[in-house]
Amino acid sequence: MSAGGERRPPLVRVLAAELAPSRRGEGPAPRLMNPLRPVPEGFSPRRSAVLALLAGTDDPALLLQERSATLRSQPGQFALPGGRHEDSDRDDVETALRESAEEVGLRAGDVEVLGAFAPVPMPWRDLTVTPVVAWSPVRPPVRVVDEAEVARVVWAPLAGPGSLTDPACRVPALLDGRAAGLALDLPGDAFVWGFTAAMVDALLHRGEQPPPPPRGPAREVPSARR
Structure with missing residues (x-):
């Protein structure tokens, strides 16, 4: 699936241009963000990948999913679709697309893959996470x-009231009273924090108009989102 660049929202155009050289094999993948914690010596992680799917032209939105409350790891948290690399996956793009199909039924032919950023270390989970970026003109x-x-699927708008860039939704997070970075307190009880919030924010900062910093009273991470 492919679409003309003139139909792409500004953020999608910027991301496509940044990822194009590495997608063509003309250089290394750019780095989206720094690790949230120090990477220990001898770090030998497992590979994983997530899909940052942006959809829409006039009102673009990002696909998020709420993890099942019965999962042992990160139950109830919001995340990008994705998961661990399997031996049958040719690369991280295939990992992200396969996992998205298994979790939320996304058909690979419905999206245009723009490319992938460099893997981001998650030393506290012995993983690296490769952010794969894709776009579709319609959801x-x-x-x-x-x-x-997966408990549910959410489309989070990039702009406007209740969006990822709405100042009212961008707040400091607290985890048991300690600072925990940015939280995106979205409508519908969609509280996004931690690694996912940091990755989404890094993507938004690639745009021509970076989002506002978090402000207002800090909010404790709800117990159902830990």
């Missing part, structure tokens, strides 16, 4: 496929 059909992993 592709998605749904909860595996209820054991």
Whole structure:
């Protein structure tokens, strides 16, 4: 699937241009963000990848999913679709697309892959996470496929009231009273924080108009989102 650049929202155009050289094999993948914690010596992680899918032309939105409350790891948290690399995956793009199909029913042919950023270390989980960026001019059909992993799917607008860049939704997070970075307190009880919030914010900062910094009273991470 491919679409003319003139139809792409500004952020999508910027991301496509930044990722194009590495996608063509003309250089290394750019770095999206620094690790949130120091990477220890001898770090030997497993590979994983997530899909940052932006959809829409006039009102673009980012695809998020709420993890099932029954999962042992990060239950109830919001995340980008994705998961661990399997031996049958040719590369991180295929990992992200395969996991998105398994979790939310996304068909690879419905999106245009713009490229991938360099893997981001998550030393506290012995993982690296490769952010794969894709775009579609319309929101592709998605749904909860595996209820054991995903509770619901959410489209988070990039602009306007209740969006990822709405100052009212961008607040400092607290975890048991300690600073925990940025939180995106979105409508519908969609509280996004931690690694996912940091990655989404790094993507938004690639745009021509970076989002405002978090402000207002800090908010404790809800118990259902830990």
